[in-house]
Amino acid sequence: MHSSTEPPCIDVAIIGAGFCGAMVAVNLLRNAKGPIDIALIERCGTFGKGLAYGTSDHAHLLNVPAAKMGAFPDDHEHFFRWAGSHPDELQHYGLNHVTPGSFLPRELYGRYVSSLLDEAENTAPNGTGPYPAQRGSLQRITAEAIDVAPQSNGRLKVRIRNAPDIVAQHVVLALGNFPPGDPKLRDQRFHRNDRYLENPWSTQTKMKLAEPADVLILGSGLTALDLILSLAAEKKSGAIHLLSRRGLFPMPHRPVESYPAFFDKHHLPKTALQACRVVRSQVKAAQAEGYDWRAVIDAIRPFSQQIWQHWSKEERRRFLTHLKPFWEPHRHRAAPEALNLKSQLERSGRLRCYRGRVLGIAPGDKHLIVNFRESVARQEKQLHVAYVVNCTGPECNYHKLKDPLVIQLFSRGIIIPDPLFLGLDVGVGGTILxxxxxxxxHLYTLGSPQKGMLFETTAVPELRLQAAELARRILNQLEHRRKNRAADQAKEALGAFHI
Structure with a gap:
């Protein structure tokens, strides 16, 4: 029973409906033994896509071959089979067939995840909770969650902007990635200039960059590569300048033969330097035997989280300072087609790449003046561009975020950053500290917020496992609570009978 002023209680509220949020919901619906009531809250109104797969640009390709992108940890080829069984979807992108090594459009993957959510919803047992589900027991709510407050009875109340509160037994923060942090410059006034574009994923950003004028991209990672691919098709005139500290782009994927594991849980490197030396030694030995260096990097993946957790805080800091900039391009690789197009743009002169550090960004007459120092020549240079777009990577320091939910949770001490400000402080299994x-x-997270705990926690192979394990944990707790409630009711009935 609930009071007339208290919203009725559901089983699980999930805030965020990108890959992580959607797949937690899918696993809950697929594996629940009985009816389960879920609220999936997404302010953007698209369920199952998020930033990564919400793109409509066909040039944006997955960074992993199709046969490795299955959304379930026990079926890595599920997406590959799904794509092959949907020829109409493939033809929409001008594709006649798919191979295990195909790098398919990210938008297609978003459709795949959305279809899994639809299927799980349509086949789930009917819900019994107070919120009328469209079908099955899933309620999709297009609104912004702005607070999560623990209640005295152990439940959690989710405040929704311009909508009724939701009370749930469990809440999942599937927050995903946030826009990049602003460059650290002494003069910060450029932040307020309309020609500085802080969100590289917004539609408005792409429209402005497509204007016939020179533009500057800050950063050279996967987000920058995406933007280059978009502008290659949409920008008819004007140069694309790109500036990054080291000029390191993601390396291209290639099919490789598996390389034997050279780490195990009993023999992990004690320091970042030791890890670097072991990997270099293994690459040299592997190449002598005909292996590709990529196979060595891939062999580390099953142990990367254990290695990170094995290191002290100071050792992790050393890795972030000295090795991470070189590790990322080799570990998080890109589709060869994407890098080939980037090379074509460079050869044609449409794309001009620089290595260096931004010294200042100042407003000019209908443009921005960017001063930077080149890394090699150590010379100061200047660019006049219509727009500067920040592609330096998602902001990981949650204290700097402008998100209303994050700000509110910080204000009441419900969340706190991890010691290295890579995400949130969490316990085992994504429990919030x-x-x-x-x-x-009963408050959990998964994916990017766990970066301080796991480091490798942003790619589908890690996320699909986290989503499945978190759903299993929640279902076990719900089942345990239901059994206890049934036992209590049986005792009450038996006591009444004896009276």
Whole structure:
């Protein structure tokens, strides 16, 4: 029973409906033994896509071959089979067939995840909770969650902007990635200039960059590569300048033969330097035997989280400072087609890449003046561009975020950054730790917020496992609670009978 002023309680509320949020919901619906009531809350109104797969640009390709992108940890080829069984979807992108090594459009993957959500919803047992589900037991809510407050009865209340509150037994923060942090410059006034574009994923950003004028991209990672691919088709005139500290782009994928594991849980490198030396030695030995260096990097993946957790805070900091910039391009590779197009743009002169550090960004007459120092020649240079777009990577320091939900949770001490400001402070299995270092009961996260705990926690192979394990944990707790409630009711009935 609930009071007339308290919203009725559902089983699970999931905030965020990108890959992580959608797949937690899918796993809950697929594996629940009985009816389960879920609220999936997404302010953008698209469920199952998020930033990564919400693109409509056909040039944006997955960074992993199709046969490795299955959304379930026990079926890596599920997406490959799904794509092959949907020829109409493939033809929409001008594709006649798909191979295990195909790098398919990211938009297609978003459709895949959305279809999994639809299927799980349509085949789930009917819900019994207070929120009328469209079908099955899933309620999709297009609104912004702005607070999560623990209640005295152990439940959690989710405040929704311009909509009724939701009370749930469990809440999942599937927050995904946030826009990049602003460059650290002494003069910060450029932040307020309309020609500085802080969100590289917005439609408005792409429209402005397509204007017939020179533009500057800051950063050279996967987000920058995406933007280059978009502008290659949409920008008819004007140069695309790109500036990054080291000029390191993601390396291209290639089919490789598996390389034997050279780490195990009993023999992990104690320092970042030791890890670097071991990997270099293994690459040299592997290449002598005809292996590709990519196979060595891939052989580390099953142990990367264990290695990270094995290191001290200071050792992790050393890795972030000295090795991460070189590790990322080799570990998070890109589709060869994407890098080939980038090379074509460079050869044609449409794309001009620089290595260096931004010194200042100042407003000019209908343009921005960017001063930077080149890394090799150590010379100061200047660019006049219509727009500067920030592609330096998602902001990981949650204290700097402008997200209303994050700000509110910080203000009441419910969340706290991890010691290295890579994400949130979490316990095993994504449990949220509060300002006092205590577990917040029934409040969880997965994906990017766990970067401080796991480091490798942003790609589908890690995320699909986290989503499945978190769903299993929640279902076990719900089942345990239901059994206890049934036992209590049986005792009450038996006591009444004896009276």
């Amino acid at each position: 509060n300002l006092q270092g205590e577990r917040v009961d």
